[in-house]
Amino acid sequence: MHIQVIPVEGLPIIHPGDLLTEMICERVTFEDGDILCLASSVYSKANGYIRKQDEIVASAEAVRIAQKTHEDPRFVQAILDETTDVILEDPFILSETVTGHVGVRAGVDHSNIEDGMIILLPPDPMGAAAGLQNEIARITGKEVRVIITDTCGRSFRRGQTGVAIGWSGMTAIRDFRGDHDLFGHVLEITEEAVVDEVAGFANFIMGESNNGVPAVVFRNCTRWTGHDNLHFNREEDIIRKALCKK
The missing domain is CATH 3.30.1330.100 (CofE-like)
Structure with a gap:
């Protein structure tokens, strides 16, 4: 067939x-x-696995990495919050999530969603x-x-x-x-x-x-x-x- x-x-x-x-x-x-x-x-x-970027407070680590990647530190913080291990910091963040998936920016994205919002990968x-x-x-x-x-x-x-x-x-x-x-x-x-x-x-x-x-x-x-x-x-x-x- x-x-x-x-x-x-x-x-x-x-x-x-x-x-x-x-x-x-x-x-x-x-x-x-x-x-x-x-x-x-x-x-x-x-299922609500999204965040408002304006509500995220960037850590010193996020600010440091954002200076390398030229991204908003709050967006970088969202990535770090979903990350168990950072493999590369630049020219982009390559990291592992808690599920073992390795990808750019831990799968965190702000495309195909309303302005100011961030989509996360499902936690499970x-x-x-x-x-x-x-x-x-x-x-x-x-x-x-x-x-x-x-x-x-x-x-x-x-x-x-x-x-x-x-x-x-x-x-x-x-x-x-x-x-x-x-x-x-x-x-x-x-x-x-x-x-x-x-x-x-x-x-x-x-x-x-x-x-x-x-x-x-x-x-x-x-x-x-x-x-x-x-x-x-x-x-x-x-x-x-x-x-x-x-």
């Missing part, structure tokens, strides 16, 4: 308190096995995905897999792409180790980050400016087996080690 990609169109601007899952279910007819990709920014807005994106999956099952009776996406840059490559920060109903990694290639060779290291691949294509459909499509449904995607160890630990992450030596 061919994979179908279905943008969830017609969603209004989301505000805190909006019943986002119900709004999505009103606009798409789910089938068992579908994968819903949802932009983290929309989830965060609906795995729980967010599981909650959405349960809500969809309650409303529709369908078993739908869920991926919460964010936009992230890549080492060694220009441009941003969608990545998964939370998922439910599937493993992050499709593990081919022990399988065989077309020539019978045993695969020893191949682990496919399927949730990131799906999130990346969802981001292509969502767009990065004013498309107004924060949710995308994938239909007829095969199921796979694997594991959820998507993030390298500190001993495995050679890029992080190299950056921290600077």
Whole structure:
């Protein structure tokens, strides 16, 4: 069967308190096995994970880093508040969040939101995905897999792409180790980050400016087996080690 990609169109601007899952279910007819990709920014807005920049008091550390990045110290403070480890301070802040996600500015953003407001990543994106999956099952009776996406840059490559920060109903990694290639060779290291691949294509459909499509449904995607160890630990992450030596 061919994979179908279905943008969830017609969603209004989301505000805190909006019943986002119900709004999505009103606009798409789910089938068992579908994968819903949802932009983290929309989830965060609906659930109130936003801040007013004017209400943030910048610390001396935020002021110091802001002088390097040429950003508002209050915005930098919002980043530091979401950060467990700063990997780079300039030319941009690269940091790790409490969930283990490493990204520019800890995923804190002030695009696609009203002036003076800042969007944060969901504090528990795995729980967010599981909650959405349960809500969809309650409303529709369908078993739908869920991926919460964010936009992230890549080492060694220009441009941003969608990545998964939370998922439910599937493993992050499709593990081919022990399988065989077309020539019978045993695969020893191949682990496919399927949730990131799906999130990346969802981001292509969502767009990065004013498309107004924060949710995308994938239909007829095969199921796979694997594991959820998507993030390298500190001993495995050679890029992080190299950056921290600077």
